[in-house]
Structures are given as C-alpha cells and as structure tokens.
Amino acid sequence: MQIAVASGKGGTGKTLVSTCLLRILGDKNSVLIDTDVEEPNAGLVLMQPTQKTTSVSRFVPEINPEYCNLCGECAEICNFNALVVLSDKVLLFNELCHSCGACAYLCPQRAIKEIEHPIGVIEEAQLPGYGTLLTGRLNVGEAQSPPLIKAAKSQKAASALRIIDCPPGTTCAMIESIRDSDYCLLVTEPTPFGLHDLELSLEAIEMLNIPGGLVINRWQGEESELTALSDKTGVPILGRIPFSPELARAYMQGRDPLEAMPSLHGILTDIFNQIKGALS
Amino acid sequence: MKEILFISGKGGTGKTSLTSSFIQLADNCVACDYDVDASNLPILLKPQKVSSHDFTAGYTAHIDEESCISCGLCAELCRFDAISDEFQVFPLSCEGCGFCEKICPVQAITMYPRSSGHWAEGMFNQKHKVFFADLRPGEENSGKLVAQVKTMARKRADTEPTPLIIADGPPGIGCAVISSMVEVDLIVLVTEPSLSGFHDLQRVYQLMQLRGIKGMVIINKWDLNPNISQEIENWALNNGLPLAGKIPFSNIIVQSIAQAEIPATNPVIRKMLFPLWENIIEQLTVV
Numbered sequence: 001m002q003i004a005v006a007s008g009k010g011g012t013g014k015t016l017v018s019t020c021l022l023r024i025l026g027d028k029n030s031v032l033i034d035t036d037v038e039e040p041n042a043g044l045v046l047m048q049p050t051q052k053t054t055s056v057s058r059f060v061p062e063i064n065p066e067y068c069n070l071c072g073e074c075a076e077i078c079n080f081n082a083l084v085v086l087s088d089k090v091l092l093f094n095e096l097c098h099s100c101g102a103c104a105y106l107c108p109q110r111a112i113k114e115i116e117h118p119i120g121v122i123e124e125a126q127l128p129g130y131g132t133l134l135t136g137r138l139n140v141g142e143a144q145s146p147p148l149i150k151a152a153k154s155q156k157a158a159s160a161l162r163i164i165d166c167p168p169g170t171t172c173a174m175i176e177s178i179r180d181s182d183y184c185l186l187v188t189e190p191t192p193f194g195l196h197d198l199e200l201s202l203e204a205i206e207m208l209n210i211p212g213g214l215v216i217n218r219w220q221g222e223e224s225e226l227t228a229l230s231d232k233t234g235v236p237i238l239g240r241i242p243f244s245p246e247l248a249r250a251y252m253q254g255r256d257p258l259e260a261m262p263s264l265h266g267i268l269t270d271i272f273n274q275i276k277g278a279l280s
Numbered sequence: 281m282k283e284i285l286f287i288s289g290k291g292g293t294g295k296t297s298l299t300s301s302f303i304q305l306a307d308n309c310v311a312c313d314y315d316v317d318a319s320n321l322p323i324l325l326k327p328q329k330v331s332s333h334d335f336t337a338g339y340t341a342h343i344d345e346e347s348c349i350s351c352g353l354c355a356e357l358c359r360f361d362a363i364s365d366e367f368q369v370f371p372l373s374c375e376g377c378g379f380c381e382k383i384c385p386v387q388a389i390t391m392y393p394r395s396s397g398h399w400a401e402g403m404f405n406q407k408h409k410v411f412f413a414d415l416r417p418g419e420e421n422s423g424k425l426v427a428q429v430k431t432m433a434r435k436r437a438d439t440e441p442t443p444l445i446i447a448d449g450p451p452g453i454g455c456a457v458i459s460s461m462v463e464v465d466l467i468v469l470v471t472e473p474s475l476s477g478f479h480d481l482q483r484v485y486q487l488m489q490l491r492g493i494k495g496m497v498i499i500n501k502w503d504l505n506p507n508i509s510q511e512i513e514n515w516a517l518n519n520g521l522p523l524a525g526k527i528p529f530s531n532i533i534v535q536s537i538a539q540a541e542i543p544a545t546n547p548v549i550r551k552m553l554f555p556l557w558e559n560i561i562e563q564l565t566v567v
Contacts, residue, residue: 008318009291009292009318009320010290010291010292010318010451011290011291011292011293012291012292015476036452038289038451038452038453038454038457038483039289039290039451039452039453039476039479039480039483039484041290041475041476041479041480044475044476044479045475045476077378077382079338079339079376079377079378079391080377095458098375098377099359100359100360100375100377100379101357101359101379102377102378102379102382105357105379105383106382106383138453138454140453140483140486140487140490141458141486141487141490142454143423143454143455143458144454144455145454167452168291168318168451168452169317169318169422169450169451169452170317170318170415170417170418171317171415171418171419171420171422171456172418172419172420173454174418175372175417175418190538191537191538192320192323192537192538192540193296193320193323193537196318196319196320196323197318197320200317200318200417201417203417204417204418207372207417207418208372208418248504249504249505251474252472252473252474252475252477252504252505252508253474253505253507253508254474254475
C-alpha cells in the first residue's frame with residue numbers, strides 16, 4: 001500500500017504525520033520516501049545515519065563542435081528555449097532543458113549526444129525495526145525536482161507499506177509525489193491559508209483520481225469550514241490532532257512527538273484503519 | 281526601485297504574516313506574491329481587483345485518432361510516459377516538448393497552447409498595487425508565472441514611480457524560488473528555531489549565495505526554542521547575515537491569521553515589528 005502525505009500549504013505537519021505513521025505501523029520492510037527534495041526534513045526527525053547515497057542524474061544535450069554546422073535546427077526544435085545558436089557556437093541553458101531528448105534525436109548532423117547531468121542524491125537510512133528512509137535531496141541551484149522524485153519513488157517498489165512525505169504546493173513536484181498512490185492523506189490546519197491551499201490539493205487528487213482523507217492538525221474545536229469542504233468534496237475528515245504548545249515545542253526541539261502527545265498514537269492508528277477500510 | 285524578497289526554505293515559518301505586515305508598514309510600495317501555487321498574501325491584503333489575465337505557457341500534445349496509425353513511435357520516444365497504450369495523451373504528464381509532434385510519421389499530433397492559470401493586479405489600502413497569480417493545480421511553469429508577476433510588478437513600479445517592491449516568496453529552493461530571486465536587491469530569510477527550519481534556511485542561503493544576493497534574517501517564534509534560536513543567530517553572524525530581529529511566539533498573530541487580518545493592523549504587533557522594518561530599510565540602503 002502506498003500512502004502519500006500531502007498538504008498544499010507548507011508547515012502544516014506533513015513530516016510529523018508521515019514519520020509517526022511509519023514508526024507506528026512500519027516493519028523492517030516498510031519504507032518512507034521523502035519527496036520534498038527541495039527541503040527534505042524527515043531525516044531530521046528520524047535521526048538515523050545515512051548508509052548509502054546514490055547520485056541521480058538527468059540527460060542534457062552535449063554538442064560536438066566537430067559535427068555541428070550551426071544549422072539552427074536544434075534551437076528550432078527545443079520548445080523550452082534551452083538552446084541558442086550563435087554565429088560560432090551553440091549555447092546550452094541546462095536549467096531550461098527538460099531532458100526530452102528531441103534535439104539529440106533530430107539533429108541532422110548527429111552532432112548532439114546526451115550526457116548525464118547530476119541533479120541530486122537519494123540517501124538511504126535504516127530505521128530501527130520500522131523500515132527504511134529514502135530521502136531525495138536536490139542539489140542547490142537545480143530548478144527541476146520531478147526527475148529526482150521519480151527516481152526516489154522507483155526504489156523499493158515491492159514494499160508492502162510505502163509512505164510518501166510530499167512537498168508543499170500543488171505543482172508538478174506534488175503531482176509526481178502523489179502519483180500512483182493508493183491513498184492521499186491531506187494534512188491541513190484550521191486557518192484561512194490552510195483552507196485555501198487544501199482546496200487546491202483536493203483538486204489535484206481529484207485530477208489523479210486518488211482517494212483522499214483529511215487530518216486536521218492544530219485542531220482547536222472550530223472546523224465548520226473544513227466540514228463544509230469535506231461534505232462538498234466527499235473527502236472525509238479522518239482525524240484531528242489537537243493544538244498543543246507542548247507538542248509544538250517538543251517537535252521543534254527534536255524530541256519525540258509520540259512522547260510529547262501520547263494520544264497521537266491512537267489518533268494515527270485510527271486514521272490508518274480508516275484508510276485500510278476505505279481501500280478494502 | 282529596489283526589491284525585497286521574503287523567503288524561508290521551509291513552509292509555514294510565517295513569511296506571509298510578516299510580509300503582509302511590512303507591506304502595511306511601508307509608505308509606498310508595490311506588493312507581490314510569488315507563491316503562485318498556494319497564493320496566500322491576497323487572503324490578508326484583500327486587494328480590490330484591477331485586472332485579471334490568463335496565463336498561457338507551454339503546450340500539450342493532442343493525438344488525432346483518425347489519422348493515428350498506432351505505430352507506437354511517440355509512446356516509445358516520450359520521456360514523460362505521457363502517452364497511453366491506446367495513444368491518448370495524459371495532460372498532467374505531458375511537458376509540452378513537442379518531440380512526438382515532430383517524429384509522428386503521419387502528422388497525427390498537434391501541440392496546443394496550455395492555459396496554466398492566471399495573474400492579476402489589485403489595489404490594497406487604496407494606494408499600494410498588488411500583483412498575484414494562481415497556477416492551476418498540477419501545472420509546471422511556476423517559474424514562468426513568477427517571472428510574469430515580477431515583470432508586471434516592476435513595470436508598474438516604473439510607470440507609477442514607486443521606490444520599493446515587497447515580495448512574498450514560495451517555499452523550497454526550486455524553480456519558483458530561483459525565478460523569484462531575479463533582480464532582487466535584498467532577501468529577508470524568515471526562519472523558525474527548529475532543526476528543520478535551520479536546515480532549510482541553510483539550503484536557501486546557499487542558493488542565495490549562488491545568485492550573489494545580500495540577505496538578512498528574522499527568527500520567528502524564537503522563544504519556542506531558545507537554544508536553536510541562538511545557534512541560528514551565531515550562524516547568521518558567522519555568515520555576515522545581519523539579524524533584522526527576533527519575534528516571540530504571539531497569540532495575537534495566530535488570532536490575526538485565523539481572522540484573515542494583517543497582523544500589523546494590531547497596535548501591539550505594529551510596535552513590535554516596526555524596529556525590524558527599520559532594520560530592513562536601513563540594510564536596503566547599503567546593498
């Protein structure tokens with residue numbers, strides 16, 4: 001089973017929920033994949049040493065000046081304006097290239113080959129008794145995260161329990177993260193920001209046809225707007241994590257959230273049982 | 281004209297609460313929201329809409345069933361798995377590269393421009409211009425939409441001479457953040473004293489350095505974790521980043537946000553944030 005934990009708004013508690021879920025439910029074959037590759041944080045919560053680091057690359061073109069006759073076809077082909085043909089050479093803007101491969105395939109002089117351009121790494125850490133953490137970490141300065149997210153998600157595909165700690169927002173990186181999941185758990189907070197961004201995330205899971213449920217974090221009783229949204233979309237509220245300054249403080253200080261709020265164990269177990277029920 | 285950008289790396293550290301407050305404190309500015317896929321600044325500023333525009337960027341492939349001979353070349357060459365076994369295009373996967381269109385032996389594929397969202401200009405407090413945008417969920421091109429918002433804001437600051445652009449940035453360090461940094465004079469890094477807040481701060485700082493932009497730091501909710509707050513202060517000092525100030529955890533700010541109000545409309549918060557704003561403005565004069 002693959003459960004994506006997403007939110008729309010940043011800082012609503014995705015990493016808190018995904019790491020605690022894994023600790024409660026995981027066995028040695030489970031895996032947590034941190035696909036917030038721009039700012040991965042699950043490792044900071046689980047605090048286990050990285051045992052293995054794998055580099056991830058994507059393809060970018062390389063032009064062989066010996067064969068290139070500056071015909072300009074490649075610049076014409078590239079829909080992303082990543083290639084500019086000058087009077088004496090071809091300029092490549094790596095950050096604009098989407099690695100589609102069209103220029104290399106279509107160059108009339110066969111002057112373009114594709115080479116690997118490193119974009120980040122996947123770090124692997126063993127977790128004591130509850131599986132493996134895979135962290136995607138984008139190199140600073142790289143603009144495109146989806147290829148790295150895809151690579152991280154392709155690992156340990158056979159695990160019975162896969163939890164995806166997703167990036168904030170609803171752009172292509174979030175879509176790539178939740179794609180192919182059996183269920184998407186949306187962590188929200190009862191604020192106007194949380195509500196606004198949640199609506200966008202709900203649109204995203206609907207587009208991908210992934211069943212979803214809500215967790216209200218920092219819950220303080222008032223939830224009428226979230227209930228209305230849940231009723232409207234048919235996406236159920238699966239659980240509520242009460243607002244607790246003690247939990248916030250403990251989490252910020254790197255202490256165990258399950259100790260700071262013992263009821264969290266029951267709340268998350270109950271959420272998981274509802275997900276299992278919805279999927280059976 | 282100078283531009284200040286508020287970013288954080290980590291989401292939820294208080295960028296929008298603070299940016300909206302400084303916009304409120306500024307005498308004359310153009311305000312921008314570069315967090316185009318989760319745009320929250322307008323929720324607080326409640327701008328009167330002046331104009332709204334479609335944003336079209338990139339293309340989506342379409343395969344004409346009639347002409348398609350099911351040769352399979354397009355699906356084989358597509359790097360984005362955007363073409364199904366039945367030769368249908370998945371719009372969410374299609375990156376619009378047009379490779380398929382160019383290699384289709386029977387010209388059955390056409391690229392259509394893709395509407396990715398919209399951007400708008402509004403007016404706040406009857407004097408400040410506000411630029412913001414909404415990227416449709418699942419779209420790429422967040423960087424391009426940020427660039428569009430920036431271009432329009434800078435143009436406005438030129439035509440109606442305005443000394444300052446104040447921008448609320450997106451979380452992360454990817455394309456939207458990189459695009460947000462273009463032509464910025466000063467970056468204010470809004471952080472919170474947690475391990476993840478500090479970690480994410482350092483990554484976004486590295487990006488800022490790559491782009492050669494000057495910065496300063498605000499530690500929000502510093503009293504929730506004085507130890508890490510002190511570590512961040514030391515780190516900022518060692519890296520030549522001035523501290524604009526530290527803000528304690530405040531229930532007033534929490535309540536303002538719950539009511540969709542700008543925190544600095546409250547006199548207590550206004551008084552608390554004013555020295556920080558003076559520090560930022562002072563720093564801006566030396567960059």
